[in-house]
Amino acid sequence: MIRNYIKTAYRSLKKSKGFTAINVLGLSVGLATCLLIVLYVADELSYDKYNKNAANIYRITENAKLNGNEASYAGSEKPILNAIKDYPEIEKTTRIIPKSNLFKTSQKFNIKKGNTNIQEKNVAFAESSLFDVFTLPMIDGSPATALSAPHSAVITESMAKKYFNNVKAVGKTLTINDTSYYKVTGVIKDIPSQSHFNYDFILSYNSIPEYQAGGWGYSGIHNYVVLKPGADIHKLEANMRSIAVKNYPPSMVQGGNYLNYELTPLLDIHLHSHSQDELSDSGNIRYVYIFSLIAVFILLIACVNFMNLSTARSSGRAKEVGVRKVLGSARKYLIAQFLTESMLLTLIAFVIAIVLAFMAIPLFNEVAAKHLSLGFNTFAWLLPALVIALLIGLLAGFYPAFFLSSFKPIEVLKGKLVAGFKGGYLRSFLVVFQFSISIFLIIGTIVIYNQLNYIHNKSLGFDRSQVMVIKNVNVLGNQAATFKQEIKQMPGVVDATMSSYLPTGEERNITGMFPQLPLDIKQDVLSEFWPVDEDYLNTMGIKLIAGRNFSRAMATDSSGLIVNEAFVKRFGFKDPLNKPIYRNSIGLQTFHIIGVMKDFNFSSLRDEIKPVALIYNESRGAVSARVKVADIGSFIATMKDKWKGFSPNQEFAYSFMDQDFDATYRSEERIGELFIAFSTLAIFIACLGLFGLAAYAAEQRNKEIGIRKVLGASISGIVALLSTEFIKLVFIAILIASPLAWYAMNKWLQDFAYRINIQWWVIALAGVVAVLIAFVTISFQSVKAALANPVDSLKSGE
Structure with a gap:
């Protein structure tokens, strides 16, 4: 019986080539698109699931409000973990400190390979308990002791091959910044890309000087806990908040100000958490929902096409139904026949969809910045996808099957059936x-x-076009300023500045600033605090709207500030020039405002422009040059030669500011x-x-x-x-x-x-x-x- 159904279905589909082609094309394109979307969504939802204890791992997230400034921080203080680690709800704890949270300005991380220093960004410090909390399989070394000793390092398999040409790298030495030496004590498998952190170098936490690890008020540490099954999370959060209240001044946790801790589930970090200082770029659950809906919509449209075309061609099959019924065919057999046609058509479309998806996935990965695969080793998805495709065929063919099989044979054979598009x-x-x-x-x-x-x-508010950023200038040491001056003299260079802090850069430094003495926490304003030189404004194309620029001839400019309009507005100054500003950082510092610059966007356009204060001080992170040349390729080659003259063993790294903005x-x-x-x-x-x-x-x-x-x-x-x-x-x-x-x-x-x-x-x-x-x-x-x-x-x- 089934064989006859299939044979009849094949003949019917072959007879109506136009109908078959349109439906197969629509279904195959729809299924292929849905398959790609499902792979994308599954990848987004899979973050951090590789950890065996993923469901019980939480990060301590810090939420704060101070004088109207609200923020959420992925990091929190060192003491908070010390205070709660012995609570009965907690099974294990660990800490991670990203390299960027320790070396905020000119300090970079350069590893020597032969005679060349290579800058590495994916670096963090962590406690030895890291391997108890996260599932990071070790290829060489012992996870129990790998990060116990100072100046020990665990590296990934890729880095072991890169620097030592062998995954068996335990006992080897990493030379960092030509001054520090770390012994490799472990090699782990590359961390999966579906992780909220992805480090190539993990250094021992106890290599950090104690003062750098911070105390109350320093929220640069990412603290993680593993909770016991059934732990009361809300009770633990309440206890952490009470600890904060005891250790912070009353003015910081009263009068509308607050400092709250919450436990963010590890599996929520990638899609649901958008705190400051996340360890990697976060996704967005909203886009997962949007693309999932699009996948459903595309499938529905394909199914609707099938139903529409099947019922629209009812007149062409009405006599077939009538004759079959007169010859004794029961309605259930007619329904089975039409559903078989639908399933066969869907099966053909499914095979074509797999081929289309294979062809499209390289381009899809390029656009989506993913590493998705339909390889034969991942065919676990094939059976579920086939079942879904057949269900779609059943759904799409359900109404046409019951519609066509409902025709009354007498009316059909007498020609009384109303055919056509009318009445549909x-x-x-x-x-x-x-x-x-x-x-x-x-x-x-x-x-x-x-x-x-x-x-x-x-x-x-700044001009990002034709600005070349030369990175890692800190390796030049005292020659950095000379390098900048020589660049300024190069043909085609309009101006150049040396600073780590750029509108499109990664370096940021937030500090509290006060308008008067004695310092009152209620008047504290959080502001960006960037050290720059006298060429910064001109090179960046930032306009002054009041006051003047920094000047080498003015000795008092070492305590001068150039602030943006948001800074002036936040302090409520009507005439900001020469107003004193105070900062409590390793002692009281006094500044005065010498200029006001136009607001400029230095972060995502999702955010309002925050207060910024520029200070006249040296920062060797990068040299930015505004250029005006016809042959940019030749200019880059000349710049590279100039760099090699200063640092022959350091790789030449650069970018253009408009590209950094696009990123x-x-x-x-x-x-x-x-x-x-x-x-x-x-x-x-x-x-x-x-x-x-x-x-x-x-x-x-x-x-x-x-x-x-x-x-x-x-x-x-x-x-x-x-x-x-x-x-x-x-x-x-x-x-x-x-x-x-x-x-x-x-x-x-x-x-x-x-x-x-x-x-x-x-x-x-x-x-x-x-x-x-x-x-x-x-x-x-x-x-x-x-x-x-x-x-x-x-x-x-x-």
Whole structure:
């Protein structure tokens, strides 16, 4: 019986080649797209799950509010972990301190390989208990003692091969910054990319001088705890808050100010936590939801196509059903036959979808910045995917099977069955549903594109074009200033500055500043505090709106500050020049404001511009040069030669500021590109269905078209006749989708402090695009029908 079903289904699909091609193409593209989205979503949801105790691991996150400044920090203080580690709820604890939290300014991490120093960024200090908390398999060495001794290091397999050409590297020595020596005591497997931290070098925590590890008020340590099953998390959080209250001045935890601790589940860090000082770039659960919905929408559109086309061609199969019923075929067998056709078609589409996904995944990985794979060693997904595909076939074929098998044989054979597109209310609803989704995605695509375009073209308060940033200048030591001066004299260099702190850089330094004495915590304002030289403003293209720039000739400028407009506004100064500013850092420091600069964006446009204070002091992290040359390649080569003259054993590392800026928003760009790609595919699949429906509508009105042509109807009139019904449905879809899309995209834009407003023309443009897409799709078949010889249609059978 099943064999006959399959054979009959194959013959039916082969007979209707157009129907089969449209459905197979739509389903295969839809399934391939969904497979890629599912891989993306699964990857995002898999972060940190490689840890055996993942469900019980928590990070201590610090939430603070001080004088209206609210912030959440991924790090917390050293004493808080000491205070709670013996609580009965806690099983294990460990600490990680990223290298960047210890060496805030010019100190870099350079490892000697032969005669060359190579800068490494993925470096952290950790306690020996790290391997008790996180699952980091060790290839060489003992995890119990690997980080026990000072100046010991655990490195990854890749780094062992890079520096020692062998994973058996225990006992080898790492030379760091030409002054420190660390003994390799362990080699671990490369940390999975689905981890909220990914370090290549893990150094012993007790190698850090005690004062650098911090006390109350220093939140640069990432503290982790493993809780016992059934532990009362809320009770533990309350205890931690009470500890903070006891150890901080009352003014910091009263009067609207607070310092709260919370336990962030390890599995929530990547997608749900957006605290400052995260150990890696976080994802966003909102995008996981969005792409999951798009995957569902694409599958629904593909299923809707199948249902629409199957019911639309009902007239072509009505006599088949009638004859089968007259010959004694039961309805259940007809249903089984039509479902078999649906499943066979879906199976064919599934095979093609796998091939399409294999072909598309390299490009998808490039756009999404992922390392997803459909390799044969990961075919665990194949069976579930096949089951889902067959369920889709069952779902898509369910209504057509019951619809077609319900025809009454007498009415069919007498020709009383109403054929054609008319009366297809469900079909009309499904077309509206398809295009509502498509219009929603079109509006979303336009808004995302406009926001990204706004980001790239917004005046940021500084000029990022043609600024070359030479990194690792700290290795030059006392020659750094000479190097900068020689760069300034190079042909094509407009100006140059030396500072670690750049608008597009990674280095940041937040400090508390006060307007008067005695220091009152209620007047504390958190501000960026950047050491720069006298060439900084000119090189960065930052404008002064009051006062003056730093000057070598002014000895008092060592205590001078140039502040931004946000700083002035935060302190409430009407006339900020010469106002005293105080800072309590290793003793009381007194400054005075000598200039006010225009606000500039130095972080994501999601954030409001924060107060910034520039201090006239040396910072050797990087030299930035504003250049104006015709041949940038030749200039880079000259700059490299200049660098080698100063530091022949140090690699030449550079970037351009506009590229660094783009990298800040690369995540949004990737999301935008994926959204546009998926939206395009969804619209393409919807158009395939509309194309098929238009073809059947034209076929079913074949005689009507012939008669109208004989009676003098024009081609344009016939095209309008055949298109009007579909275009009406698209207009209904516009009315449904527009308010929903406007609301959803406004919610998305709320993430940005600086954003576009959704203009009326966006909705209008999306509607026009949808109508044009529908009209072009329909017109192909309509024009074909209108141009056909009416004699042929009138001479045909019924």
